[in-house]
Amino acid sequence: MPAVRFFGLTTRGLEFAAAREMTAIRGAVVTATAYRRVSGSISGSPARLLNLRTADDIYLDVTTWHETGSQRSALAAFTEQARHLELNAAVEIIRAFRQIGDPIVFSVTASFVGKRNYSADDIKQAVAAGVEAAYDWTYTPDDREADLNLRLFIDHETAHIGLRLARRALHERSYKTAQIAGSLKPSAAAALVMLAELAPGARLLDPFCGAGTILAEAAALGYQALGGDITPEALSAARENAPSVPLVRWDARWLPLPSHTADAVVSNLPWGRQVKVDQALAELYAQSLAEIRRVLKPGGAAVLLTSAPDLLSGDGLILVSQFEISLFGQKPTVTVLRA
Ligand SMILES: C[S@@+](CC[C@H](N)C(=O)[O-])C[C@H]1O[C@@H](n2cnc3c(N)ncnc32)[C@H](O)[C@@H]1O
Incomplete structure (x- = not known):
């Protein structure tokens, strides 16, 4: 042909x-x-x-x-x-x-x-x-x-x-049956996962998993995904969308996980707009970033999406790249860090 x-x-x-x-x-x-x-x-x-x-x-x-x-x-x-x-x-x-x-x-x-x-x-x-x-x-x-x-x-x-080429749009995934506010488009979630540049079978964590889109994409790409969220509503949506992924109800400021066990953390953070957060965003980000740094293996990647990238000052994490995208009618930033 x-x-x-x-x-x-x-x-x-x-x-x-x-x-x-x-x-x-x-x-x-x-x-x-x-x-x-x-x-x-x-x-x-x-x-x-x-x-x-x-x-x-x-x-x-x-x-x-x-x-x-x-x-x-x-x-x-x-x-x-x-x-x-x-x-x-x-x-x-x-x-x-x-x-x-x-x-x-x-x-x-x-x-x-x-x-x-x-x-x-x-x-x-x-x-x-x-x-x-x-x-x-x-x-x-x-x-x-x-x-x-x-x-x-x-x-x-x-x-x-x-x-x-296809009958339906490629970004429509059959797994995505449950939605919550702030839920990512699967194609954007897949791009965030790929930015972590992981080896096959690597362990990927999403501490603010929402409806589980990043986890579902990571699992589809062959990674060992693990996620959690603070609300039962988000967890039940994530269970529906990513049934093969282990999920835990947690507060991302205190992750019940051993240190240096994740190859990557990929997450769409709460932006404080569509998703309500119960403390100042700066404090939430500072505490969560300290946990992300703790659970990442040396050299592990953090790929984080937020509309407030200035709040991401992670001691001990090296900034690899930072760029704006268009999503939800807003212009959030993708930040890639390495432990
Ligand atoms: C922007 S949403 C994530 C959307 C997700 N990536 C998706 O595609 O559905 C942010 C999530 O962070 C959760 N969250 C807010 N504060 C949290 C905390 N302290 N610990 C864990 N999850 C939290 C919210 O419940 C919400 O589900």
Whole structure:
């Protein structure tokens, strides 16, 4: 099979993690990393891309439209360009590894960066009309009813058009049935786990496990995960989402764990916004960080997500990297430390 082009979409700030994961796939080459997007090509079946854990979603790259325009008059151009989309070859590539109904029922997803006088819904309608005019396909606004999803990712004036490889978005995990406030997107959780750069079978701890997303991703990646939380609600959600992971009700300021036993601590800390904390955040962070340092093996990694990174002054922990991402409509920071 000749190489086919693809692009993945990610959380802003975690593009490099998806690029790294893609590069490790046999036959895959990353050609561009941009805002929320990683593009590449793969020789052999693109079905191998469906195992990606850090990408929110992955698409066959159909085409790129330039100078999309920000006024409502651009919508007619979207319809016209959609009428000329060459989609059959991409559909056959996808049909080689999964069922697609006949006639095809399709949905459209659109998002954009940059100001416009029209909405994402306007773009969907315009593009759906063009595709329906050119193909014997039926549009549905409900993605759950669709065999295929046509994606428009518009970065200022450039629209990247793709057909989703999987029936459902890649970041939707079947294990994640329980939610709590502040719960991470699984693809972002997987990226945090990968930042710890662990050896196979390593021991990973999440002391503020919430609904257990980091633990579930760590277990899926083959690590020995262990977690806990202070609230019974969080623990019961984590039990549902990560049933194979040992869980303990604890206060992360006093972990009932022996010293120097964890290869990594990966955690989405309470930020004091969505999740209520019962003492000043600074004090909670200082005490918890001392415990994290104590339980980490020498050289072990701590990967911590918080909107208050300035409070993370960990004596005895070396700062490796710190960078902002976009999540929950906020801009929290990922901090990577080493014991
Ligand atoms: C941001 S949430 C974690 C979300 C989790 N990563 C997920 O994806 O669901 C923070 C969690 O810290 C817990 N927490 C707050 N204070 C704690 C403490 N002192 N010890 C342990 N857990 C605590 C909260 O109950 C909450 O579940």
